[in-house]
């Protein structure tokens with residue numbers, strides 16, 4: 001019985017946390033025959049070559065996609081349109097073009113118009129990550145038991161979507177398909193707003209000047225410490241996410257603001273019942289999430305070396321297994 005890679009040549013444009021994790025996981029699972037990688041900066045390309053996580057490192061995005069049957073953009077969402085324009089003339093007929101961006105509707109709008117009719121565009125978002133960036137931050141187990149959401153535009157060949165779903169399953173993810181708009185609404189509340197809150201609270205604490213550096217460290221065993229981890233996330237990536245998902249984030253912020261006002265009023269009035277009822281409900285929600293097992297403690301993501309990783313799934317076996 002032969003183990004057949006799912007793709008012949010995978011091109012990764014951008015080899016930071018996500019790109020390098022895909023490279024490591026895809027190689028570990030034998031899902032691709034070879035990996036070509038590129039990144040915008042020379043030092044990153046040199047580091048990727050040094051780490052040996054790709055078979056070939058090339059200098060330009062256009063050169064990277066030559067002959068690739070899978071191309072994944074692993075770059076900030078604000079860069080996707082320009083990069084699609086750069087690579088479009090060199091894309092091989094039948095290739096699957098995907099991305100890993102945290103926002104989907106804007107990426108579809110920016111990328112799709114540049115792509116030739118002879119390729120398949122299947123956007124994706126692995127809902128897995130950490131606050132760290134760059135090729136050294138990646139690890140092959142990142143996607144295990146995490147969701148990967150595919151948002152194929154209408155009219156996408158279902159066989160291409162299925163093939164990309166198989167790829168993500170092979171590197172450990174649970175795959176779900178939805179529209180880009182639905183994705184953006186859900187992620188606005190589950191991921192984007194929490195990051196905005198973390199950036200705000202850490203910024204506010206800093207501005208108030210009520211905590212010195214040493215006191216933050218000393219007393220950060222509680223919630224604030226978790227916020228500082230999230231608020232250490234990449235500024236370029238998160239600037240792009242908020243600009244690209246503006247409408248959904250603003251909608252969620254509106255609701256959040258109303259709820260915050262209700263809590264403010266309850267505190268001002270000494271209305272303990274309102275506080276207690278909410279905290280009881282949210283505790284049950286957290287316990288439900290943990291039982292479902294789709295999410296573990298977020299702080300652990302940031303310290304993968306301290307986390308006991310589940311075993312990798314067995315190598316991908318193509319037809320004839």
Ligand SMILES: NC(=O)C1=CN([C@@H]2O[C@H](COP(=O)(O)OP(=O)(O)OC[C@H]3O[C@@H](n4cnc5c(N)ncnc54)[C@H](O)[C@@H]3O)[C@@H](O)[C@H]2O)C=CC1
Pocket residue numbers: 013014015016017018019038039040041044061074075076077079083100101102103125126127128129130131132133134135234237241
């Ligand atoms: N960091 C996280 O936890 C997660 C990030 N994502 C998404 O994945 C994407 C990448 O994020 P990370 O890997 O964390 O970023 P990163 O900062 O670690 O890596 C980004 C890579 O893109 C390259 N790059 C930037 N602009 C480029 C261009 N124009 N051409 C070629 N290369 C370019 C950089 O050189 C770098 O190698 C983003 O769109 C982000 O929204 C998705 C899930 C989780």
Ligand SMILES: O=C(O)C(=O)Cc1ccc(O)cc1
Pocket residue numbers: 101102126127128129130131191230298301302
């Ligand atoms: O580090 C964390 O807690 C994250 O939430 C990582 C993350 C960041 C962006 C995504 O689109 C998905 C996951």
